[in-house]
Amino acid sequence: NLKHRPVGLGMMGYQDALYQMEIDFDSDENLEFADRSMELISYSAILSSAHLAEERGAYATFKGSKWDRDLLPLDTLELLEQERGSEIKVPKTSHYDWTPVREAIKKFGMRNSNCMAIAPTATISNIAGTVPCVEPTYKNIYMKENLSGNFLVVNRFLVDALEKEGLWSEDTLTKIKVENGSVINVDEIPVSIRRRFKETFEIDPSWILKAAARRGK
Numbered sequence: 273n274l275k276h277r278p279v280g281l282g283m284m285g286y287q288d289a290l291y292q293m294e295i296d297f298d299s300d301e302n303l304e305f306a307d308r309s310m311e312l313i314s315y316s317a318i319l320s321s322a323h324l325a326e327e328r329g330a331y332a333t334f335k336g337s338k339w340d341r342d343l344l345p346l347d348t349l350e351l352l353e354q355e356r357g358s359e360i361k362v363p364k365t366s367h368y369d370w371t372p373v374r375e376a377i378k379k380f381g382m383r384n385s386n387c388m389a390i391a392p393t394a395t396i397s398n399i400a401g402t403v404p405c406v407e408p409t410y411k412n413i414y415m416k417e418n419l420s421g422n423f424l425v426v427n428r429f430l431v432d433a434l435e436k437e438g439l440w441s442e443d444t445l446t447k448i449k450v451e452n453g454s455v456i457n458v459d460e461i462p463v464s465i466r467r468r469f470k471e472t473f474e475i476d477p478s479w480i481l482k483a484a485a486r487r488g489k
Contacts, residue, residue, distance in 0.1 A: 274332075275331070275332045275333060276331055276332070276333055276384075276385040276386075277331040277332075277383060277384045277385060278384060278385050278386035279384050279386065279387060280386065280387075280388060280389025280391060281313065281317050281387055281388050281389070282388065282389055282390045282391045282393065282405070283309075283313065283390065283405070283406060284393040284396070284397045284400065284402050284403070284404055284405055285397065285400070285402030285403055286306075286309075286403065286405065286406040286407075287403035287406075287407065287408055287409050288402050288403055288429065289305070289309070290302060290305070290468075291429035291433075291468065291469075292429070293305070294468060295468075296467050296468050296470075297408045297470065297475055297479060298470070298475050298476060298479040299479075302479065302483060303479075303482055303483055303486050306406070306483040306484075306486040306487055307363070307367075307486040307487070307489075308367055310486065310487040311366065311367055311368060312368070313388065314345060314387070314388060315368050315370065315373060317387040317388055318344070318373055318377070318382070318387055319372065319373045319376055321382045321383045321384045321387055322373065322376035322377050322379075322380050322381070322382055322383070323376065323380070324383035324384070325380040325381040325382050325383040326376075326379075326380040328383060329381075329383075330380070330381025330382055330383065331381075331382060331383060331384060331385055333385065334381045334382055334385075337382075337385065339377055339381070339382045339385075340381070342374060342377070342378070344370060344373070344374070345489065346364070346366060346370075346489055349362070349364060349489055360485075360489075362485050362486055362489050363486075364489075390405060390406055390487065391405065392404055392405050393405050398416065398423075398425070401428075406483065406484075406487070407472065407480070408470065408471065408472045408475050408480070409427060409469070409470075409471055409472065410471065410472050411425075411427075411452070411453035411454075411471050411472075412426070412427040412430050412448065412453040412454065412455060412469055412471060413425070413426050413427065413448060413449065413453040414453055427469065429469075430455065430465075430469050433465050433468070433469070434461065434465070437462065437465070439460060439461060444458070444460065444461070447460070453471065454471055454474065455469050456470060456471075456474055
């Protein structure tokens with residue numbers, strides 16, 4: 273750790289952001305947001321590491337690294353395609369001007385060999401009141417058990433959406449409980465809300481992989 277100084281900066285509450293922007297997880301809008309949000313984190317993390325190198329020096333094995341050879345994560349897509357012998361079907365575009373980042377690395381180096389890692393964040397997400405990591409919601413209503421006892425976890429964003437439509441009631445709650453937290457078959461709820469509040473096992477996992485590929489670049 274002292275030799276390479278890797279750190280793993282990630283995120284949690286990604287699904288919460290989608291709810292607030294009224295974006296379905298299984299949509300191209302989600303893929304675009306995954307791309308943009310991770311690029312912003314990547315840009316900020318890498319630039320910050322370069323500024324830390326200015327202050328404290330580059331990590332010991334920086335010389336000869338991809339950073340040292342002016343290869344940022346986006347630049348390595350082509351190398352990965354060559355290694356695999358097949359095209360990686362993600363947009364090769366950027367939303368930000370990476371020139372200041374490249375210049376800072378050339379001038380100061382990098383303090384950290386790695387900057388980002390998407391961790392599960394399950395427990396701290398419960399404490400913070402967000403959906404863990406970058407995954408879709410597990411369930412809209414479920415019981416969580418730990419050493420402190422049992423806790424009823426309710427999707428606050430779903431409650432807000434139903435209240436806005438004048439549909440949040442004891443009757444609606446009962447129907448959702450009967451469906452074990454799912455709203456997909458509750459006909460009284462508008463289709464747009466049912467689509468937005470799909471649970472993990474109601475979403476084609478290919479959408480999770482597509483979003484991960486956008487972040488990975």
